[in-house]
Amino acid sequence: MTPKLILSLLAAAAVVVGLTFLAVQIGSRQPQPVHVASLQTGPGGPFTLIDTAGQPFTEARLKGRWTIVFFGFTFCPDVCPMTLDTLGRTLDLLGKDAEKVQIIFVSVDPERDSPPKMAAYLDNPAFPRGVIGLTGTPEQVSAVARAYKVYYEKQGEGEAYLINHSSMSYLMDPSGRFARVLPYGMSPEDLAGQVQDAMKRG
DSSP states (O other): OOHHHHHHHHHHHHHHHHHHHHHHHHHHTSOOOOOHHHHHHSSOOOOEEEETTSOEEEGGGGTTSEEEEEEEOTTOSSHHHHHHHHHHHHHHHHGGGGGGEEEEEEESOTTTOOHHHHHHHHTOTTSOTTOEEEEOOHHHHHHHHHHTTOOEEEESSSTTOEEEEOOOEEEEOTTSOEEEEEOTTOOHHHHHHHHHHHHHHO
16 A cells, blocks of 8 residues: 555545534534433433422422423532523523423432522522422432432542532423433523423424
């Protein structure tokens, strides 16, 4: 094989790699359609937790509105407050469609996150109004985490421990079914586009 032919092949390979990367980048910015298979196997299912008023809250309360569900804990130093801030700005961008959306924050730290603790945390004026905080017994939290395919693990000892946990949010439709994943790190503009696209698709 001559040096000229080798250089030609390398150049062609570079073009293919470049085009593939561009296609992936473009595709990642487009709203992804909901597939029937994802609805059948996606996150969600029956659960029983406790809201900030100490009242039982089940999956039936998801019905009737679009719901963004995410998991975290009140001692979370970065991901959880950032998610709440981003979701608040997302609601602002949704305009009138924001009335169709509710946000649910499920604690994966039942040892520390009592209903009063969740209520005080969500009362922070930096967070969007109306977020529904949920907690429960360790068994209840474990069950809902399994239903939503969420990972969490306690790290450290003593009162200052942290919890590693999944950072994505889930968009559920008004029937309480999984619609799509909302990855952590998306801009409010992209999140609003994802929600509005899901609403259009029904």
